[in-house]
Structure formats: structure tokens, C-alpha cells
Amino acid sequence: MIGIVGYGSYVPCYRITVDEIARQWGKKGDDIKNGILVYEKSVPGMDEDTITIAVAAAKNALKRAQIDPQKIEGVYIGSESHPYAVKPSGTVLVDALGIGPEVHVADYEFACKAGSEAMYVAFSHIKSGEMNYAMGIGADTSQGAPGDALEFTASAGGSAFIMGKENVLAEILATYSYTSDTADFWRREGRMYPMHGSRFTGEPAYFKHVLGAGRGILKKTGLEPEDFKYAVFHMPNGKFPLKAGKTLGFTKKQMEPGWVVPWIGNTYSGSSITGLSAALDAAAPGDKILMVSFGSGAGSDAFVFQTTEAIEAAQHLAPTFKEMTTKKRIYLTYGEYVRYRGKIQLND
Amino acid sequence: MKSIVPRYTREIPQRARLEGAKCLKCGHIEFPPRLVCSKCRHREFETISLQKTGTLLTYTIIYTPAETFSMQSPFAVGIVELDDGVRLTTQIVDVPLDELKIGKRVEMIFRLVQKEGHAGILEYGYKAVLTN
Known part of the structure; x- marks a missing residue:
């Protein structure tokens, strides 16, 4: 049986409401909320990016998988907001989690599907017999242009999935x-x-x-x-x-x-x-x-x-999505939001 | 400009994974690791992963930070005692500053610490968040 042996998510605690963004641009919040069925969105902290979100999600996946990080032979991160244009996100992650150095690492990009792409590659390595454990991660801190429709929805968060063939929680x-x-x-x-x-x-x-x-x-x-x-x-x-x-x-x-x-x-x-x-x-x-x-x-x-039968025992080994997203939320004004998202330019 | 890359790379085990050195003679934990135990002068250690939870011993709010941190001002820096007794100085994040209190429980997390200018490397490491 091949599938997910550990999964975990991470969503930053900062939020901005659709009403607050609409207020900034002189639009009606209710109209927008009714149109897109989104009421608020997560915002990354000033010290959060795709790498830190991926690390946090992967830590939760490791808690559920209950395996030694050294056993992971492949790590793939999909994102459209990798912090570096040239330098992998995955190398920072493997050193932060104590994976490797005997590990294959790659970053992927395919707009919003880069995460499932990473999962697919991790799964394929297990299926081929090339690896015993591999991790696929999707994480982003996406930006919508100020005033653009995307600004109401582009948010931050990610999830990680460890694929393997022992103690599988969800078979693929x-x-x-x-x-x-x-x-x-x-x-x-x-x-x-x-x-x-x-x-x-x-x-x-x-x-x-x-x-x-x-x-x-x-x-x-x-x-x-x-x-x-x-x-x-x-x-x-x-x-x-x-x-x-x-x-x-x-x-x-x-x-x-x-x-x-x-x-x-x-x-x-x-x-x-x-x-x-x-x-x-x-x-x-x-x-x-x-x-x-x-x-x-x-x-x-x-x-x-x-x-599988193993899913129930694993669910509470790490924070559930609901626990993570309701326990702590810090709401930002639009002014704080543009500061958090690095949209303010300071003099050197 | 002197590059920070060699030092940053050398310190990854401590900054990213909170690895300490436990004296094989007296059990004292050094963080960051030292060549000689500060308690018993022994020179042999084992590498250990420090506890990721602890208690906030004290803190201060920085209103006039170094230029690198100017966008984050005001922010909290505190001394945390991890559950294995190691004390370290760290930023405390994701908390309204009026909710900080000595004695609160914390968890160590992995965050971006600073950027080496506009073109240099991104430096990651540990910070603390409140857990209660």
C-alpha cells in the first residue's frame, strides 16, 4: 500500500477582512463577499515566507508520521513565491528539519498547482521503489496587486505530505x-x-x-x-x-x-x-x-x-486545520497589511 | 562588504535546529557549543536537540531598532529558559505586545530573522511564540 504516512498544515495567524480591503478602495464589502464567498484571508507575518511556512507544515507532517526525518529521501516544495529567484527553498527546509544530507531536493513552480505537483513526484518515487519516504509540500505567500481583485483572496499558508508504504494513513x-x-x-x-x-x-x-x-x-x-x-x-x-x-x-x-x-x-x-x-x-x-x-x-x-484504520490515531498528533485557524487570529488594518506585505519602500 | 554567508552557514545547526552540546562528564548543556565545558572543563560532548518549549523569563520592547529591523518596530525580545535549562535570547513574535507576561509558556519556531540587504542572503533561525 502506498500513500500518505504523515500530513500537516500551517496557516499564519494574521488576518485581514474583505471589508477592510474594500473600505480602502471605496468598494462595498458585502457585494464582494457575496460575489467571491471569501470573508477574510491570512497574511504572512513579516518574518514568514514560503520557506518558514513549508517548515512549519512539514514539522506537523513529521509529528503525524512519527518517523526519523533522516529516513526521508526526497523533498519537493511547490510554490509561486519561493523567496529566492536562484537558490532552492528545499535546502533551507532539509537543514532546518534535520533531513539529509543524503536526500534529493527540488523546488517546483506551476502557479497554484505546484503543491500537488510536489506530492505527485513524491508519490511516484515511492511507487517506483526508488525511495521509502518522500515529502511533497505546497506553500505560498502570494501577492495581489493593490486594488486588484486578487487582493481580496491572495493569502498565505501551506501543507506537507509524507509519502511512504508503511503505516499509511491514506492510500493513493x-x-x-x-x-x-x-x-x-x-x-x-x-x-x-x-x-x-x-x-x-x-x-x-x-x-x-x-x-x-x-x-x-x-x-x-x-x-x-x-x-x-x-x-x-x-x-x-x-x-x-x-x-x-x-x-x-x-x-x-x-x-x-x-x-x-x-x-x-x-x-x-x-x-x-x-x-x-x-x-x-x-x-x-x-x-x-x-x-x-x-x-x-x-x-x-x-x-x-x-x-486507513491508522487515520484516527494520527489526526491529533499535530494541530488540526480547525485548531490552527481558530485558536489565534490577529486582525490587521489595511495600513498594517501593506507594511506586513512589504509594499512600503523605505530609504536605504 | 564582509559577507555573512560563512558564519551563517556554520551556525545553521544552532539557529535552525537548536542543537546544543551536552558535556559527557557533568551533563551541562552548552548553547551554542563550546570546546570546553564551562562547568567542569571537560572537552567531550554529545550533540543534542534542545527542548522546543520553555518559559519567558524576561522581555523588553524595542522601539528604536537597528536599521535591518526598522519595519518590524516595535517588537519584543526576551530571554527564554527552555525546558532543559538552556537560556537564550530571542525575538517573541505573533503576539500583541500587551499580552506578553513574564512566566508565560513559549514554543520555539523557525522564522526569517533578517535579510542581508536587498541582494544578500536570507537568514533564518529560531524565534519564540506564546503557547498560552
Whole structure:
């Protein structure tokens, strides 16, 4: 059996509400909240970035896996906000966690799907027999341009998944990917903020790929929506995943535990996989979970998981998503937010 | 400009993983490690991972920081006693400053400490957050 042997998430404690951002730009908060079904978003602390978020998530995954970090033979981090343009995030992480130096490390980028990409690579190394344990992580501290629609949702957070074949918490039954050249969202080299195609990010991008991957994996496995306890779809806002799930035949009850976007925003590479983490927190043995990521550019990775008897004992070995996101929240004004996000330039 | 890279790299075991040196003769823990035990003068140690939880012994609020930390001002710096007795100076983060109190429990976490200017390296290390 091959699958997840440890999982963990991390979301910073800072928040800014949609109302506060709307107030800054003279917009109506209620209209925006009703439009995107997001009420507040996480903000990274001034000393937090993709690397520190990945480390925190990976520590929680190690707590649940209960394995010696030295046993991990591969570490892959997916993000669109790696702190260095040239220098891996993964090397900082392995030294911080006491993994390696006999370890294969790589950073990935594929907009919001870089995290599931890292998971897929980690899983594939176990499946091939090349490694006994490998970790896939997705983390981001994404930026929306001031005043842009993305500013209401672009947030910070991440999740880590250790793949292995002993003491598996959730077996990976199938994977399926769906990819095409679709320029719905991009950021050119050296630019601080991304650009997007507004409504073009919907049907031709998000829905084409999420539905393509969702339909593909259902066909590949012969499973029906009612065979699943939970379903998680990438969450650029609150509406898109609910619409995609409904189109595929899933109910809101199946999607709700992994629908984490209304209170933390879009954690980009950490989005669908943090939804998966929340669904695993709620799962009972034998539950099937569908996860479909989406990355602009564009593509989706779909996974079917089935939890094992070991899931319940592991759930409380590290903070659950709910505990982490409700225990401590520090709300920022828009002025504090722009300071925290490094949007203020000081003289040298 | 003198690069900080060699020193930063050398200190990763302590700053990133909180590794200390335990004297093989008297059991005293040195942090950071030393060549000679400050208690019994013995020269042999084993490397240990320090406890990641402790108690806030004292703290101060920095209102006029060094330039590197100017964006973070005001912020808290305190002395923490880890549960294995090691004391260290550290920033205390993710807390409204009026909630700080001597005796509160803390957990050590991994954060960005400072940036070497606009083009230099990013320096990571330990900080503390309150757990109660």
C-alpha cells in the first residue's frame, strides 16, 4: 500500500477582512463577499515566507508520521513565491528539519498547482521503489496587486505530505492530470505582481481543467461522486470549487470540510492540498477523498485517496486545520497589511 | 562588504535546529557549543536537540531598532529558559505586545530573522511564540 504516512498544515495567524480591503478602495464589502464567498484571508507575518511556512507544515507532517526525518529521501516544495529567484527553498527546509544530507531536493513552480505537483513526484518515487519516504509540500505567500481583485483572496499558508508504504494513513488509489497551454494568469520575471485574464480565468481555464481532471479520474477509476465521503477542488475563491463540484455531481456536504477558502483565502500552491489536510482531519477509516488541484498556465492534478484504520490515531498528533485557524487570529488594518506585505519602500 | 554567508552557514545547526552540546562528564548543556565545558572543563560532548518549549523569563520592547529591523518596530525580545535549562535570547513574535507576561509558556519556531540587504542572503533561525 502506498500513500500518505504523515500530513500537516500551517496557516499564519494574521488576518485581514474583505471589508477592510474594500473600505480602502471605496468598494462595498458585502457585494464582494457575496460575489467571491471569501470573508477574510491570512497574511504572512513579516518574518514568514514560503520557506518558514513549508517548515512549519512539514514539522506537523513529521509529528503525524512519527518517523526519523533522516529516513526521508526526497523533498519537493511547490510554490509561486519561493523567496529566492536562484537558490532552492528545499535546502533551507532539509537543514532546518534535520533531513539529509543524503536526500534529493527540488523546488517546483506551476502557479497554484505546484503543491500537488510536489506530492505527485513524491508519490511516484515511492511507487517506483526508488525511495521509502518522500515529502511533497505546497506553500505560498502570494501577492495581489493593490486594488486588484486578487487582493481580496491572495493569502498565505501551506501543507506537507509524507509519502511512504508503511503505516499509511491514506492510500493513493489513483492519479490523473489534465494540462494545456492556457494563459489565464502569469507573472513575468522581475515583476512584483501577477497579471490575469479576468473572466478568462473561469471557463477556459479553471473549469476546463478542474472538470477535465475530475471527469478523467472518475472514468479511470470507475467511481461515482456518491462513492466519496469528501471532495476538494482548488479554491481561488469560494464560488468556483462549489460550482465545479456541483457540475461533477458532488454535494456541498461532501465539499464543506475541505472548503477552507472563506476564512483563509486562496493559499495558492497550498490551497487544494490544505483542503485535503482539513478533510483528512475529519475523515474516518475507509473514507474516499477526491482532490483536484488547479494551476494557471494551466493544469489540474486529481488524486483519489482512501483513508486507513491508522487515520484516527494520527489526526491529533499535530494541530488540526480547525485548531490552527481558530485558536489565534490577529486582525490587521489595511495600513498594517501593506507594511506586513512589504509594499512600503523605505530609504536605504 | 564582509559577507555573512560563512558564519551563517556554520551556525545553521544552532539557529535552525537548536542543537546544543551536552558535556559527557557533568551533563551541562552548552548553547551554542563550546570546546570546553564551562562547568567542569571537560572537552567531550554529545550533540543534542534542545527542548522546543520553555518559559519567558524576561522581555523588553524595542522601539528604536537597528536599521535591518526598522519595519518590524516595535517588537519584543526576551530571554527564554527552555525546558532543559538552556537560556537564550530571542525575538517573541505573533503576539500583541500587551499580552506578553513574564512566566508565560513559549514554543520555539523557525522564522526569517533578517535579510542581508536587498541582494544578500536570507537568514533564518529560531524565534519564540506564546503557547498560552
